[in-house]
Amino acid sequence: MTDTLKTDSKSYNKVAVWLHWSIGILIGLLLVIGFLMGNIPKDDISLRALVYNWHKTIGMLILVLSVVRLLWKLTHKAPAPLPGLKPWEKMVAKSLHSLFYVFMIGMPLLGWAIISTSRFPSFFFNSAKMRIPELPFWQGLDKVAKHDMHEFFEETHELMAFAGIALIVLHVFAALKHHKTGKDILVRMMPNYMRKK
Ligand code: HEM
Numbered sequence: 038m039t040d041t042l043k044t045d046s047k048s049y050n051k052v053a054v055w056l057h058w059s060i061g062i063l064i065g066l067l068l069v070i071g072f073l074m075g076n077i078p079k080d081d082i083s084l085r086a087l088v089y090n091w092h093k094t095i096g097m098l099i100l101v102l103s104v105v106r107l108l109w110k111l112t113h114k115a116p117a118p119l120p121g122l123k124p125w126e127k128m129v130a131k132s133l134h135s136l137f138y139v140f141m142i143g144m145p146l147l148g149w150a151i152i153s154t155s156r157f158p159s160f161f162f163n164s165a166k167m168r169i170p171e172l173p174f175w176q177g178l179d180k181v182a183k184h185d186m187h188e189f190f191e192e193t194h195e196l197m198a199f200a201g202i203a204l205i206v207l208h209v210f211a212a213l214k215h216h217k218t219g220k221d222i223l224v225r226m227m228p229n230y231m232r233k234k
């Protein structure tokens with residue numbers, strides 16, 4: 038068996054660790070860009086297009102990586118729960134991890150729905166040759182109904198961003214708490230070369 042497929046039952050394997058940190062960093066980046074980009078002056082059209090299109094491009098990458106991560110999780114054994122956890126702690130950890138998947142996949146899907154109900158096209162890498170395809174579901178709606186859907190998706194995307202931040206705060210708090218009480222929780226999610234032998 039290759040190293041990537043091996044689960045030593047105490048730690049996450051290479052692929053899970055790589056996906057965890059790359060998605061985590063990209064989500065952090067998009068939360069910052071997302072909340073700042075609304076402040077770009079409306080008349081600076083080229084800067085707005087650049088930042089918004091990169092937000093969308095990175096968001097679509099997160100969608101792909103998160104689907105891969107979900108498939109990986111469903112097809113590979115996760116390490117055993119951290120030893121010494123109370124049953125309610127195990128249940129809360131599991132529920133929070135599941136909510137993360139709703140966030141990691143739901144957030145980009147909502148973004149995709151925003152651009153699919155917009156009057157303006159969006160482009161991967163801000164390149165005029167690479168239009169991001171629109172989802173077909175709302176294309177038959179009249180102008181007003183489409184605009185209403187657009188606003189609904191924008192608001193839900195924003196609300197979900199706040200819910201995601203709350204999740205991340207809880208998650209980091211739990212990880213640091215268990216780390217402080219001597220459980221090797223952080224080590225489970227570290228690349229191999231950072232784990233103590
Ligand atoms: C947007 C940021 C983050 C997301 C979406 C995220 C998501 C997740 C998810 C879904 C899991 C469950 C395992 C899996 O399915 O792969 C997990 C585990 C873990 N995460 Fe994060 N995470 C984020 C940031 C962080 C940060 C900043 C830390 C460091 C403090 C961290 C530390 C851990 C640890 C130690 C585990 C293993 C938990 C265990 O062994 O039960 N995560 N994370």
Ligand code: HEM
Pocket residue numbers: 064067068069070071072075092093094095096097099140141144145146147148149151152191192194195198
């Ligand atoms: C996990 C991935 C994503 C995160 C964390 C994220 C985060 C955010 C945040 C924090 C905002 C600002 C919300 C507000 O103040 O209204 C925002 C706005 C926006 N996002 Fe995302 N986003 C993600 C994925 C996407 C994707 C994939 C697209 C499109 C393909 C997208 C399109 C947009 C658009 C068009 C806006 C502006 C909405 C408005 O003006 O109200 N996002 N995003």
